[in-house]
Each structure stands twice: as structure tokens, then as C-alpha cells.
Amino acid sequence: MPDRRDKFYYLAKKERYRSRAAFKLLELQTKFGILKEGQNILEIGSSPGGWSQIITSITGSTVFSVDIDKMVPLENTVFIRGRVGDKALKVRIKDEMDRLGIEAFDGILSDAMSKTSGNQDIDHSSSYLICQEVMALAEALLKPDGFVLLKQFQGDLTVKFVNQWKNSFGFSKITKVAASREASKEIYIIFQYLKGF
Ligand SMILES: C[S@@+](CC[C@H](N)C(=O)[O-])C[C@H]1O[C@@H](n2cnc3c(N)ncnc32)[C@H](O)[C@@H]1O
Numbered sequence: 001m002p003d004r005r006d007k008f009y010y011l012a013k014k015e016r017y018r019s020r021a022a023f024k025l026l027e028l029q030t031k032f033g034i035l036k037e038g039q040n041i042l043e044i045g046s047s048p049g050g051w052s053q054i055i056t057s058i059t060g061s062t063v064f065s066v067d068i069d070k071m072v073p074l075e076n077t078v079f080i081r082g083r084v085g086d087k088a089l090k091v092r093i094k095d096e097m098d099r100l101g102i103e104a105f106d107g108i109l110s111d112a113m114s115k116t117s118g119n120q121d122i123d124h125s126s127s128y129l130i131c132q133e134v135m136a137l138a139e140a141l142l143k144p145d146g147f148v149l150l151k152q153f154q155g156d157l158t159v160k161f162v163n164q165w166k167n168s169f170g171f172s173k174i175t176k177v178a179a180s181r182e183a184s185k186e187i188y189i190i191f192q193y194l195k196g197f
Pocket of ligand 1: 018019021022044045046047048049050051052066067068069082083084111112113114115130
């Protein structure tokens with residue numbers, strides 16, 4: 001087995017982040033300043049929790065974190081175990097929103113990705129489908145002027161995906177981060193300033 005630990009792995013340990021993925025969000029935050037104090041955020045694909053740590057440290061609010069996998073409890077985090085795209089998940093998110101008096105989210109972030117198969121077409125289409133499910137949640141749960149940040153494995157459908165949704169927002173951008181592994185097809189798509197779906 002190759003050793004996949006790199007400088008971000010060791011940095012995450014040093015900074016007590018739960019994952020090296022935390023540095024991807026920190027980099028995106030430095031470039032785009034998407035997260036702000038007081039925001040209510042929904043996060044998809046949260047486990048083990050590196051992004052949740054960053055989100056709560058910036059917003060100071062409770063983050064809604066969703067994953068099909070378990071997540072060790074984290075302060076200021078409502079964790080919901082479920083799969084994006086399942087009807088039951090939306091109902092559970094809404095129940096928690098009602099409990100906390102939240103009407104809609106300021107931002108929805110997704111770092112969700114199934115285990116990579118090694119086949120780029122399969123990885124691209126599964127990540128494309130997850131992104132479409134996240135956008136369906138955004139249609140129901142995002143505030144006017146809100147933002148969506150999504151991870152996608154780049155492929156044939158990426159431009160089609162961005163074109164499908166960009167007119168609903170005032171700003172859209174495809175970007176890469178240095179903290180992704182070098183050969184990775186991983187990109188992040190940002191939609192900001194929701195005008196309406
Ligand atoms: C790269 S990890 C996320 C790391 C996380 N951002 C962090 O900072 O710790 C991707 C996560 O997406 C989750 N995932 C994959 N498919 C999903 C789906 N359909 N719905 C919800 N979570 C999913 C996986 O279980 C995995 O925990």
C-alpha cells in the first residue's frame with residue numbers, strides 16, 4: 001500500500017483538525033470569503049468533521065452536518081446521518097430546522113464523494129449525481145442571496161452542470177485547491193448570491 005500521508009495530513013494532526021480536507025475549505029475561504037459570522041450552514045458529506053470544525057469556528061452558529069457515515073460528536077454541530085437524495089433526509093433536516101427556529105440556510109456546502117473507484121468516468125458521474133441532489137436540497141432550503149459550494153470530480157458533465165444552475169445565481173466559479181492531491185480531478189464549484197430558482 002502506498003503511503004498517502006502528505007504535509008496536509010501532518011498539518012491537520014498538528015492543528016487538531018479531524019481531516020486534511022479542512023485545509024481545502026480554509027483555502028476556499030481565503031480566496032472567496034464565503035463563510036461569515038452568524039450564518040446558518042448545511043454541510044453534506046461532513047465526516048470525519050474537518051469542515052464542520054472550520055465552519056463553526058467562523059460562523060459561531062450551529063452547523064447542520066450530514067453524512068452516510070458516522071461522525072464523532074462535535075460542539076455546535078447537529079449531525080444527521082443520512083444520504084443526500086433520500087426523501088427522509090430532507091424531512092429530518094426540516095425537523096431540526098424547526099426545532100432551532102431556522103427558516104432557511106445562508107449556505108450549503110458539499111464535500112461529499114463516494115469512495116473513488118479508480119475509473120474517472122464512474123467517479124465523475126457519481127459525483128455529478130451527488131451534486132444534483134445537493135442542488136435539489138438548495139432549491140428547497142437555501143435563502144435568497146445564499147451560496148452553494150460543491151466538490152465535483154471534473155468530467156464531461158461539469159460544464160453542463162454549471163450552465164444548468166449558474167443563471168439562478170449572481171456569481172459562479174469553478175476552482176481547484178492546492179490541498180487536493182496533485183493528480184486529482186477534484187474541483188470545487190461555487191454559486192453565490194441566489195437570485196431565485
Ligand atoms: C472527503 S469526505 C468529507 C470530508 C469532510 N469534508 C471533512 O472535512 O472531514 C466525503 C464524505 O462524503 C460522504 N458521502 C458520500 N456520499 C454521500 C451521500 N450520498 N450523502 C451524504 N454523504 C455522503 C462520505 O461518507 C464521506 O464521509
